[in-house]
Amino acid sequence: MPALTFLGHAAFTVDLTRATLAIDPFLTGNPSAKLKPEGLRADYVLLTHGHPDHLGDGIEIAKRNKATIIAPFELATYCEGQGASIHPMHIGGAHDFPFGRVKLTIAVHGSGYPSEQGMLYMGNPCGFLIIADGKTVYHAGDTGIFYDMKLIGEMNRIDLALLPIGGNFTMDIDDAVKAAEFLKPGLAVPMHYNTFDIITTNPEDFVKKAEARGVRARVVEVGERFTV
Numbered sequence: 001m002p003a004l005t006f007l008g009h010a011a012f013t014v015d016l017t018r019a020t021l022a023i024d025p026f027l028t029g030n031p032s033a034k035l036k037p038e039g040l041r042a043d044y045v046l047l048t049h050g051h052p053d054h055l056g057d058g059i060e061i062a063k064r065n066k067a068t069i070i071a072p073f074e075l076a077t078y079c080e081g082q083g084a085s086i087h088p089m090h091i092g093g094a095h096d097f098p099f100g101r102v103k104l105t106i107a108v109h110g111s112g113y114p115s116e117q118g119m120l121y122m123g124n125p126c127g128f129l130i131i132a133d134g135k136t137v138y139h140a141g142d143t144g145i146f147y148d149m150k151l152i153g154e155m156n157r158i159d160l161a162l163l164p165i166g167g168n169f170t171m172d173i174d175d176a177v178k179a180a181e182f183l184k185p186g187l188a189v190p191m192h193y194n195t196f197d198i199i200t201t202n203p204e205d206f207v208k209k210a211e212a213r214g215v216r217a218r219v220v221e222v223g224e225r226f227t228v
């Protein structure tokens with residue numbers, strides 16, 4: 001049974017029978033994070049896109065743990081150039097890893113990394129479907145709502161959907177509730193809110209509105225561990 005820990009913003013660890021995954025481990029400079037990157041142990045680091053609040057400490061964590069970064073090709077290749085081990089993938093593609101299956105989904109967003117040399121190109125952003133230990137977890141990444149979420153829901157029996165709700169850069173609560181209706185997950189958990197003033201919102205409103213539409217939802221506190 002996968003056990004997840006919410007690390008703040010869009011960052012999670014997923015403990016599986018055969019591996020621990022870290023998704024979008026943005027800890028340094030994340031005002032909502034309680035964990036330091038040195039405290040994170042992972043076998044794989046999954047990165048949805050190149051924005052600093054997702055790439056975060058991913059490269060450093062991957063190198064220290066001798067973990068493999070799973071990311072869209074352009075972002076993965078950048079990480080390899082920084083000395084990390086990678087497994088590049090791309091949208092619509094799936095791969096069977098020793099711990100389970102990962103499939104990359106579309107995400108309607110950007111993926112550039114702002115550097116001193118200007119904006120570095122990191123390809124397209126993605127979401128992740130993780131099928132492992134008999135469960136399916138969908139991490140939407142940063143995205144606006146898109147109608148193909150209905151297709152993702154039709155083609156996968158999603159046990160847990162991690163959905164951004166903070167607005168401005170991603171879906172807001174009302175869009176995320178509609179997304180949850182499309183995806184029909186066993187449980188919807190909000191993310192990507194309240195880290196910065198610009199994405200301030202009340203996650204309990206998401207829970208109320210999702211449950212009113214027949215989707216079970218709950219707020220997970222930073223540092224909380226929960227099972228799927």
Ligand code: NI
Pocket residue numbers: 049051054109110142169
């Ligand atoms: Ni982003």
Ligand code: MN
Pocket residue numbers: 051053054142169192
């Ligand atoms: Mn973001």
